[in-house]
Amino acid sequence: MNDPYITLGVTSRATLDEIKAAYRELAKKYHPDNYADNPDMQAFATEKMKEINEAYDEILRIRRSGGTEYTDYASIRQMIRNGRLFDADNALNNVGSASRGAEWHFLKGTVYLNNGWVNDAEREFEFAVRLEPSNGEYTAALNSIKNTRGGQFGGYNTSAPNYGSGSGCSGCDVCTGLMCADCCCECMGGDLIRCC
Amino acid sequence: MMLIKDYETYKSVYCSLCGALHKQYGIFAKNILSYDITFFCIMAAGLNGAKPCVKKGRCMFNPFKKCFYCTKQDKYLEMGAAFSVISFYYKLTDNIKDDGVFSKLGCYMLLPFAKRYRKKALKKYPHFDIILGDILALQAECEDKEFVSLDRCAHPSAVMLKRLMMTLAENEQNKCEYGEFGYYLGRWVYLIDAIDDIKKDLKKNRFNPFIKMFDITRDNISDDVKQQCNEIVNMTSARLVSAYKKLEIKTYKEICDNIINIGIGQMQKNVIFMNNREEIFDE
Numbered sequence: 001m002n003d004p005y006i007t008l009g010v011t012s013r014a015t016l017d018e019i020k021a022a023y024r025e026l027a028k029k030y031h032p033d034n035y036a037d038n039p040d041m042q043a044f045a046t047e048k049m050k051e052i053n054e055a056y057d058e059i060l061r062i063r064r065s066g067g068t069e070y071t072d073y074a075s076i077r078q079m080i081r082n083g084r085l086f087d088a089d090n091a092l093n094n095v096g097s098a099s100r101g102a103e104w105h106f107l108k109g110t111v112y113l114n115n116g117w118v119n120d121a122e123r124e125f126e127f128a129v130r131l132e133p134s135n136g137e138y139t140a141a142l143n144s145i146k147n148t149r150g151g152q153f154g155g156y157n158t159s160a161p162n163y164g165s166g167s168g169c170s171g172c173d174v175c176t177g178l179m180c181a182d183c184c185c186e187c188m189g190g191d192l193i194r195c196c
Numbered sequence: 197m198m199l200i201k202d203y204e205t206y207k208s209v210y211c212s213l214c215g216a217l218h219k220q221y222g223i224f225a226k227n228i229l230s231y232d233i234t235f236f237c238i239m240a241a242g243l244n245g246a247k248p249c250v251k252k253g254r255c256m257f258n259p260f261k262k263c264f265y266c267t268k269q270d271k272y273l274e275m276g277a278a279f280s281v282i283s284f285y286y287k288l289t290d291n292i293k294d295d296g297v298f299s300k301l302g303c304y305m306l307l308p309f310a311k312r313y314r315k316k317a318l319k320k321y322p323h324f325d326i327i328l329g330d331i332l333a334l335q336a337e338c339e340d341k342e343f344v345s346l347d348r349c350a351h352p353s354a355v356m357l358k359r360l361m362m363t364l365a366e367n368e369q370n371k372c373e374y375g376e377f378g379y380y381l382g383r384w385v386y387l388i389d390a391i392d393d394i395k396k397d398l399k400k401n402r403f404n405p406f407i408k409m410f411d412i413t414r415d416n417i418s419d420d421v422k423q424q425c426n427e428i429v430n431m432t433s434a435r436l437v438s439a440y441k442k443l444e445i446k447t448y449k450e451i452c453d454n455i456i457n458i459g460i461g462q463m464q465k466n467v468i469f470m471n472n473r474e475e476i477f478d479e
Contacts, residue, residue, distance in 0.1 A: 116354060116379045117347035118431045148434035154457075155433030156426055156464035 004055035004062075004075070016063065023056045054082065073103050085111050102132035106141065113145070121145060202451045208250045208264035209241075209273075210234045213280075215256060215265065216273040221281055221313045226257070228284040232385065235455060237276040238448050240364050241269050243374070245446030278321040279360070281313035286328050323363060331356040343408040346428070350386040350405075357382030373442045380436035384460065387429050392467050426468050433460055 005011060008022045030048045035041040058078060072095065079088035089111050095104055109124030125142040132138060151157030182192040213234055217225040241248075249268050255261040288310050292303045318325055334352040343349075361378030365371040390406055394417065397404035406412065410421045440456045 112347070116376075116383065116435070117345070117351075118435060119428060120345050120347045122431070145431065148431045149427040151426070151430040151433070151461065151464075153430075153434035154437030154460070155430035156461040156468070157430075158423065158426060158469075 004058040007051055007055035008059070019056070019059055023052065026052050073107065076107055080107065080110055080114065083114075085114050102128045102135065102138060105131065106135075106138050109141065113141075118145065202454055204264055205248055205250060205266070205448065206234070206238070206451055208248075208266040209238050209269070211253075211255065211263045212266045212269065213237055213273050213276050216270070216277040217280060218256060220274070220277055221316065224309055225277075225281060225313060228280050230280065233276045233280050236279070236360070237269070237272045238451055239361075239445075240272040240275060242445045242448035242452055243364055243443065244272075246272065248447055275321065278317035279324050281310070281317045282321070282324050282328055285310040285314040286332055290332060324360075327356055327359045327363075339403040343405065346387075346405045346409060349390075350383045353386035354379045354382035357385070373439070377436070377439040377443055380432055380439050384429065384432045384436055387432060388463060388467055391425050391429070422468050426464055429464055429468070433464070436460070 005014070008019060008026065010019055010022050014022075027049065030045045030052065032042050032045045032049060035045050058075065061078075062074075072091070076088050076091050079085075079091065088107070092104065092108050092111065105124045105128040109121040109128065112118075112121035112124060122142070122145045125138060125145060128135070128138040129142050147153070148155075150159070152160075178193065185192040210229070210231070214226050214229050217229060246269055248266060250264050250266055253263060253265045255263045288303045288307055292300055292307070314325070331352045334355075338349050338352060358375045358378040361374040361381070362371050365374045390404055393402075394404055394406055394412060396402075397407060398412065406425060410417075410424070412421065437456060440452075445452050
């Protein structure tokens with residue numbers, strides 16, 4: 001589903017009452033209780049019902065915010081929020097390559113990220129930031145991915161000191177330090193560790 | 197890195213899985229035992245809250261060697277064994293497709309065994325076969341096409357483990373969480389395997405996403421490329437760890453924590469920087 005108006009079978013110029021009527025009619029038709037004896041049909045009706053509800057909510061939201069035309073990216077964001085990644089991806093792919101701006105790349109990256117495609121997500125976020133370096137949302141998304149490269153959040157961190165080998169202060173270092181301190185104290189007539 | 201008590205529990209699952217393979221599929225089947233599947237069995241038992249019970253015994257194949265067995269985990273071990281033999285069958289068919297003459301010959305000799313094992317496993321776990329069969333076709337499709345992205349290459353393996361993990365879930369909520377964890381685990385395993393295979397694939401002129409990505413042509417891989425490979429794997433590890441944190445592991449938690457928090461980092465270090473994939477759990 002791309003356009004909530006198409007789902008409800010009305011035009012974008014329809015009045016609120018017309019939209020409500022269309023919604024009520026469809027809801028009556030696809031109510032899952034009507035198909036209690038046919039589980040396949042019931043599953044289909046439940047799915048359809050969900051779509052109708054979402055479309056209705058979306059139109060109400062658009063109308064309430066004062067816009068009569070619905071902007072592409074806002075509805076795509078809505079789809080991503082609702083977890084409808086496939087639809088969101090389709091909608092993004094329908095945008096002509098000439099008009100793909102920073103927000104397009106950001107949303108594409110978000111879809112990738114939600115699908116677990118971390119590398120492609122990073123690339124898209126990089127695009128978005130390059131096109132619009134001042135946008136905090138894009139920069140934050142890019143940074144949160146970039147930060148996981150170091151391995152501090154899981155994986156192998158090459159710069160972290162290794163226990164026992166590598167640099168840093170290991171258990172052995174502590175003991176050796178104490179022994180040295182004890183020897184020094186004893187040379188000066190004192191004692192740090194009584195038993196040795 | 198692992199505590200002795202955890203190590204013993206881990207080993208007990210490993211030995212019991214070996215026993216399950218032997219009991220259900222015959223004496224040769226124990227050769228397809230793997231640490232990956234052991235981990236899967238532990239996760240399966242841990243997520244369902246099966247109590248770990250360890251008893252002492254002797255190794256089935258070496259009576260002088262003492263080892264531990266776990267009891268009461270038959271359900272998960274059986275599942276692990278079935279998955280092992282089915283994946284073994286698919287691995288063989290895959291090797292026959294793109295290996296050299298001699299290894300092909302070896303695969304052909306093993307194939308009748310694999311077929312028989314698979315047939316037996318299919319009776320009880322037909323969904324494993326669907327999960328694995330699907331993925332192989334997808335993977336082949338990815339590798340035939342022009343290289344576009346690493347994510348696309350890793351996707352089939354990731355989905356396979358996602359679906360496998362989802363079979364362990366009891367309700368919808370769990371399904372999501374298990375699926376997410378499975379996806380990143382599968383992805384991580386694919387990436388590590390691919391990095392591990394770079395040299396072999398160069399020699400045999402086979403597809404490998406990392407060779408394409410960094411245009412690797414020579415045998416020795418520069419430190420810079422290694423560093424970048426590690427960073428790429430880290431990105432997946434980080435998400436794997438955060439997906440893991442959402443899981444509610446009822447038993448075997450220490451072992452699972454250990455593998456996720458320390459084991460995967462160690463494995464990355466071994467495979468990427470030290471070029472040896474000695475199993476990190478071996479003494």
